[in-house]
Amino acid sequence: MDRSREDRIFDSINVLLLVLITIIVLYPLLFVLSASVSDPAIVVKGQLWLWPKGFNLDGYERVFQNNDIVTGYGNTILYTVVGTVINVVLTICAAYPLSRKDFRGRHVITAIITFTLFFSGGLIPTYLLVKKLGMLGTIWALVIPNAVAVWNIIIMRTFFQTSIPYEIQESAAIDGCGNFRIMLNIVLPLSTPIIAVMVLFYAVGHWNAFFNALIYLNDRSQYPLQLILREILLQGQMQAMIDMADDSLAKKLMEVEGIKYAVVVIANLPVLLLYPFLQKYFVKGMMIGALKG
Numbered sequence: 001m002d003r004s005r006e007d008r009i010f011d012s013i014n015v016l017l018l019v020l021i022t023i024i025v026l027y028p029l030l031f032v033l034s035a036s037v038s039d040p041a042i043v044v045k046g047q048l049w050l051w052p053k054g055f056n057l058d059g060y061e062r063v064f065q066n067n068d069i070v071t072g073y074g075n076t077i078l079y080t081v082v083g084t085v086i087n088v089v090l091t092i093c094a095a096y097p098l099s100r101k102d103f104r105g106r107h108v109i110t111a112i113i114t115f116t117l118f119f120s121g122g123l124i125p126t127y128l129l130v131k132k133l134g135m136l137g138t139i140w141a142l143v144i145p146n147a148v149a150v151w152n153i154i155i156m157r158t159f160f161q162t163s164i165p166y167e168i169q170e171s172a173a174i175d176g177c178g179n180f181r182i183m184l185n186i187v188l189p190l191s192t193p194i195i196a197v198m199v200l201f202y203a204v205g206h207w208n209a210f211f212n213a214l215i216y217l218n219d220r221s222q223y224p225l226q227l228i229l230r231e232i233l234l235q236g237q238m239q240a241m242i243d244m245a246d247d248s249l250a251k252k253l254m255e256v257e258g259i260k261y262a263v264v265v266i267a268n269l270p271v272l273l274l275y276p277f278l279q280k281y282f283v284k285g286m287m288i289g290a291l292k293g
Contacts, residue, residue: 036060036261043257059258063266071221072228073266079224080206083143087202088195090148091156096183098153099160100169110157113150123215130216141216142209142224152198159194160187204271229263 030050035043039054047053063069094113098106121129126145135141164187172182188195210226217223 032261032264036258036265040258043261056258059260059262060266062259063262068220068223068228069225069232069263069266072223072225075222076207076225077270079139079142079209080203082139083146083206084199084202086143086147087149087152088198091152091198092183092188092195094148094153095156096160096187097179098157100179101166110154113153117150127215136216137218137222139222142212143206145212146205149202152201156191156194156198159191163194164190200275203274207271225267229267232259232263 027050031048034050034052035048036059037055037057038048038052039056040059042048042053097103098110100106120126130136130141130145135144168186169182172186177185208226210224210230213222213224213227214230217227
């Protein structure tokens, strides 16, 4: 089928726009990666544009010599794994019954949980509740208050309704399967795309979270990585990682510059490595569960 001149022009414009958007997205990532392994003096002077210059790993060495960062990394991995497991399990347990046609009162329950999307108690009542429950200073203060997201329940419920034929569940029930077994043996094996999307959403949220830790945690040994990096990047805590015996202020500033880019790369690396493994499920899961019926 011959393509018209207008179609070719339209395709060319789309390609140019996509290339431009790709460059805009990738350039900051490549720049930060290159700056983290380049000579800090070159970075400070603004002579680095894309590729590394003056290969230097001092920033990474100083980062891994800092016990707070290593401890924060371990804490963040723990909070992310525990929090994501709780999030996904509770989301499935809420979404599956709400997707069943034979579940009485599902519309009322859906309306109630949707109400919380628009109205909440606020920060102070939430803090007082967490304190009353004795969760201050524990991992539970970070994973329980945000244990489930209403929006994700709606997405997963819609996926169950639109992607898994209800007749299959009825057939399993006729064969003697209970609701719990139907969910485990039939629904969940067919729901890999949406589960992968939920894992990615929740895991990234936990990995980047710092505000709840800032409010609920007092022990520095429990701080997640993002809270440590916040102190380093925003509160001038890099001086603790720099040898104060250095008599050159310029040298200190260059060391700070190298550390800054190194910690940014280290903080984002796990998420960047996780996404390619889930990307093939991401679009499929989101598109199928995108109709909020």
